[in-house]
Amino acid sequence: MSEARGHGHDHGDPAAMRGVEEHAAAVAALIADTGTEVVPLAAARGRVLAADLTSPVALPPFDNSAMDGYAVRAADVATTPVTLPVAEDVPAGRVDGPPLEAGTAHRIMTGAPVPDGADAVVQVEWTDGGPPGATVSIERGVEPGQSVRRAGDDVTAGQVVLRAGTVLGAAQIGLAAAVGAPELTVHRRPRVLVLSTGSELVAPGEPLRHGQIHESNGPMLAAAVEDAGGEARLLRFVPDDVEEFRTALDAALAEPTDLLITSGGVSAGAYEVVKDAFTSRGVDFTKVAMQPGMPQGAGTYDGRVAVVTLPGNPVSSLVSFEVFVRPALRRAAGHPHPDRARVRARVAEDLRSPAGRRQFRRGRLDAVAGTVAPVGGAGSHLLAALAQADCLLVVGEDVTEVAAGSEVEVWLLES
Amino acid sequence: MSEARGHGHDHGDPAAMRGVEEHAAAVAALIADTGTEVVPLAAARGRVLAADLTSPVALPPFDNSAMDGYAVRAADVATTPVTLPVAEDVPAGRVDGPPLEAGTAHRIMTGAPVPDGADAVVQVEWTDGGPPGATVSIERGVEPGQSVRRAGDDVTAGQVVLRAGTVLGAAQIGLAAAVGAPELTVHRRPRVLVLSTGSELVAPGEPLRHGQIHESNGPMLAAAVEDAGGEARLLRFVPDDVEEFRTALDAALAEPTDLLITSGGVSAGAYEVVKDAFTSRGVDFTKVAMQPGMPQGAGTYDGRVAVVTLPGNPVSSLVSFEVFVRPALRRAAGHPHPDRARVRARVAEDLRSPAGRRQFRRGRLDAVAGTVAPVGGAGSHLLAALAQADCLLVVGEDVTEVAAGSEVEVWLLES
Structure with missing residues (x-):
């Protein structure tokens, strides 16, 4: 049985699967430090400082009056x-x-x-x-x-005022300007090419025939890449023929690309264009012990570009992005906190989870009450519920039942 | 004594001052609902949906297989x-x-x-x-x-899938695409012109003479505007002569502008260009019962454009922006949560605060311990400390001493 047949399936032998941490490490290892670039202050918001900023001047630069009055x-x-x-x-x-x-x-x-x-x-x-x-x-x-x-009351000349790894917001940009820095050295944003494949896909705005669905993973993953601090490029409706697929990909890779993300196209039989194009070309396809998101792939295509293949179901795709790609992108871009903020909360209802697989459920957190309510069940096709969620609930591999009122780990998606 | 002389002064009769809420309401009333615009999905991230999105189709649109296998x-x-x-x-x-x-x-x-x-x-x-x-x-x-x-298991045809007021992230954009929407109606971003004045100001990157400082409020406030969801335009080093100032401003206002923010230029004597240009032209200058940030102004210049004048000290300027401008901008842009997230935490050291004025101190929150430590003292010129802060501590008007271990209100700046 082909591993690719795992696509969309909620089954498989957990003992034969790769662990979540192992696959996360494989993805993280693919995406190198993006290096640095110098940007003017006006473009620095949200970027991560790549080198300590030392002030050449004192702040204030001279004794000055705190009042209107008389010296x-x-x-x-x-x-x-x-x-x-x-x-x-x-x-x-x-x-x-x-x-x-x-x-x-x-x-x-x-x-x-x-x-x-x-x-x-x-x-x-x-x-x-x-x-x-x-x-x-x-x-x-x-x-x-x-x-x-007093001169130097705020900052002394030679003082490090912002450390490498600082995320630049208004106050940090103000401080950089005050010490005379017109531009800052920041981590370059990872350049991510998002590919969506599948002959059943139709562009939003176009009518559907029976059997067709609107393409949603492309815009969704592009937004997730930008949220993670990357630059997203979207290549949609790539051909299902392997050679045409490779040709389209080659053309897209003429632009510098740090990571290629695909979704779908790893199904069985004659229709697994992503799998066929990348197998034996440096990308490993595997099952990961999680739900949703079991079918995963990662590697370097022809020694040219890092590739992560995500499952085609929208929920599986975005959850997999959260678990594997987002932290890797943020780490590559020097972010001091690559992971989502995590808290513990009491779950509002009983949960079931498959043995041997880590379950990621969508939820809504009541931070004041310290409780979290699952939304939309475990199904990987429930996009409306995903859009209502503000967190993920994590149920460990060794847990099959969680009683209402028990504590679970919660990842905050809005932070 | 001119009100303008309050600039930078930590004094004044609290009974004669405007309350924080009153001034906040005056600023909020200036900035109208920005209206709506239609943007493609690729430009929708971070925007606020302005109309309910109803799905014309069911999701899934047809009964489909959850597995590779045999029907x-x-x-x-x-x-x-x-x-x-x-x-x-x-x-x-x-x-x-x-x-x-x-x-x-x-x-x-x-x-x-x-x-x-x-x-x-x-x-x-x-x-x-x-x-x-x-x-x-x-x-x-x-x-x-x-x-x-089953068809309709996720979404039924005619169902509202995203409510007006939803902030659009990856999942919401994915859902919009899935229901076939190629574009979304969102609140228009407020267009904000940021002016910095002051003959002592020198551009970052230029050398300082004795008595000069680098201009930092412009880039700082522009970043704060963008963080708040606005579009910032920066007009720096406007002339100190009132007529030249008005001419420069008129030229800048040829571009559509929802709000003009100034910082500084409200000092005493011959050097209060902002105050001179706007007094009797629709802008009221006032003292607000807060520290820092006492000298404030708000109004509509010549019936043409909403104006908020902030104090010139960087810390006063950014704190005032947080208290008055950010919530008003976010409310105007339809944001469901215009205010910063607020929590209560035990303060790590004794604090003093002036009677009759609300004090906003910069701090660092330890969310796990539930404690908050002030950084940098009360001085409004301490920009380095502001850049280390991740929250504001709020001490009420009627409180002059806060003992270590007491609870205070905390506004989370990184959220």
């Missing part, structure tokens, strides 16, 4: 009220930095450099607001250092 | 072993649908239509695999319906 020597305002001549006006951005003479004040704005000779700022609310060239009357004294932000 | 009448295999002639080969995608004669079998592949006259499928492993034109020997019987996926 003074604290000693000059030790006794109040006191009136001082306002010698200069120091807006933010004034670069000529006139020093403060003893017994005078400079009017100063928030963020402006505190002049040499001054050691504190009196906020404008404690004064009469006198303008430059006249005098200011000060009602309250200040301690040395008051309302002054 | 039979269960009654014909009630006694086994039995040998049946194999009359037809039914691969997935075969559309001519020849019916099954009593006492015969059709070889059938997973996903292929179950022929009229057949009521079950015998999986290939229970047979000798006989080919079409010959006979198949069947070792085990099947119940009626066995290994058949």
Whole structure:
């Protein structure tokens, strides 16, 4: 019996199957570190920093005022009220930095450099607001250092401000800009070619004849690749003839590709185009001890490109992607947390699971109650339920029955 | 005393200030529903569905085989072993649908239509695999319906499969494709123009003179807008002269804009370009009872465009964005959960907070321990600490001291 005949079948001898971790390791080993590239800040959101970012400057770069007010020597305002001549006006951005003479004040704005000779700022609310060239009357004294932000208070020159492996969000991009980095070295996004095969497939928007279904795995897997931080290219409706399939694939591989993902096409008999095209060309087809998603394949096609073949059923396909491909893609792209967040929750109803196979059920988590409800049963064709799910429930290989109220592992899909 | 002088100041009379909720409501009221647009599936990831999606077809559209095997009448295999002639080969995608004669079998592949006259499928492993034109020997019987996926088992024709307000991920895009939708009606992304002002600002990558700093709010807020689901356009280094500022702004507003965000430029004296340009033109400047982020502004400039003015300090600016702008943008874009996820956690150290003002501290959450540690102190210029934070801690207006171990509200920034 051909392994390919396992496609879509909920049977098989678990002892003869590959374990989930073993296949996950095989997939992870296929997808190399993608290397790095330099991107401008405007393109850095969501990317993973590939090298520590060291600040060449201190932040703030100079002592500056935390207030709108008057730069003074604290000693000059030790006794109040006191009136001082306002010698200069120091807006933010004034670069000529006139020093403060003893017994005078400079009017100063928030963020402006505190002049040499001054050691504190009196906020404008404690004064009469006198303008430059006249005098200011000060009602309250200040301690040395008051309302002054010290150079280096936030960051010192030479400090590593962002570590390699940091995921870049708004705050990290803001910090990079503040230390003067116009661009950042990040991990390159994995380039993934998504292939969908199957003579029963019709494009969404086209009418169906009896026996046909709309092609859904392509757009679904492309979205999953992008969610995982990859760049997806979609090649749909590749021919079912093996030689035509290889020709179409060769043309698509003219563009740089880090990983090829197929779904379907590993069925039995004369119709297993993916299997026929890749067998003995570097791709191993195997059964993995899981439900759904038993028929899997992985390898390097003709020494040219990493290939992962997923089952054709949409639910099997996306669950397999979650288990094998997503963590591998994220690890290759340097992501510090390649796996989905995992929690434990009490299951809301009894579950059954096949012996010797790890079951991944779709569920909805009530995080407040700490409970998880399966949605849509175990069937691998129940796409509507998958679209309602916000998590996967994991039932171990050695478990065949889970009583309502028992704890199970839950993978959070929305995170 | 001008309200603008509140910029960067940690003082002011809380009783005279606007409450956080009141200002949040004012900002939310500025930003209208963005309307809808139709996008192809390939561009739908992360978007919010704007109308219920009803399936015109059943899923599966026809009874189909869950196995590779033989379509039979269960009654014909009630006694086994039995040998049946194999009359037809039914691969997935075969559309001519020849019916099954009593006492015969059709070889059938997973996903292929179950022929009229057949009521079950015998999986290939229970047979000798006989080919079409010959006979198949069947070792085990099947119940009626066995290994058949019924039409409509997943989705019935006319069923709403995705509700308006659904955030579109891989599974939802797969389901939309499966029901034949080549494109989806989604909420349009808010178009946001981000302005940064300040004569002290220098582009990242350029050298600093004493008194200058690198411009960081623009790229930071643009990334925050994109994170919130908006489209950001960045207009940097607008002139400090009010008329030139208005001219530059008018040019930028030639492109459709749903919201203008400024940061800085609301300081005192001759240097408050944002305040001067917008005062009496529809934008109200106010103090909000919070720390950081007291000086805020909101309104509609010349009846033309919604404006939110944020403070210039990076931390104040991003915290204000989180509190006021992000939820408003997400609500305008139809997002079902406009606010950040909020949890409660025990704070790891004593905190102080000003009376009458809501304090937002940056923190790191230990979700397993249920504790949160503040990072970087209360200072609004501490960008490095902000970049280390994964949450905001919220201390209420009526609280001035929080003892270590007390529970505080926490907003999760990475979700």
